[in-house]
Amino acid sequence: MNIFRLTGDLSHLAAIIILLLKIWKTRSCAGISGKSQILFALVFTTRYLDLLTSFISLYNTTMKVIYIGCAYATVYLIYMKFKATYDGNHDSFRMEFLVVPVGGLACLVNHDFSFLEILWTFSIYLESVAILPQLFMISKTGEAETITTHYLFFLGLYRALYLFNWIWRFYFEGFFDMIAIVAGMVQTILYCDFFYLYVTKGQGISL
């Protein structure tokens, strides 16, 4: 564990909590892409199946359970509890355009053609593009609530910090995982446009 990975995990946790609290407190998921949240729930489900097979550390297990729990709670709030406030017309990105190619790529490019490894690879590739429906929705509505921009900021920051974590691990441990690094770069690059607007605008954003 290093400072970049720890702050990255905390930034990710902050993003997840911010979103969940925003929906819960305002009793509304206006401006939130339910499809991105479904994809994130799928990312965590396929990546954290090893919860059932191996124990790494209390921190690791606790964070995985929190991530999965919050992801499904968010999907539940959007599609069940506050369904009336879900803006389905603007959340029109076709998820299958992401899941199918990512599934195919995970079968072609991976470290090991085993069940858990393919699922892990699928989740890494999917996470890199899972935010697209949300960014697409904001570009369609032309605006985002301030709290949503904070959510996106911390979510984008987490993987950027992970890139520094991988530099750190390569330098000090001689370890690197090309699949995670390339996907992490793609994921972070997708936020660049948003980061620019977030930093220059500060308040509500129009992509």
Add this chain to the structure above:
Amino acid sequence: DDPSRNKDEL
């Protein structure tokens, strides 16, 4: 490389 090595990351 041993792919299981980085599974300590979230």
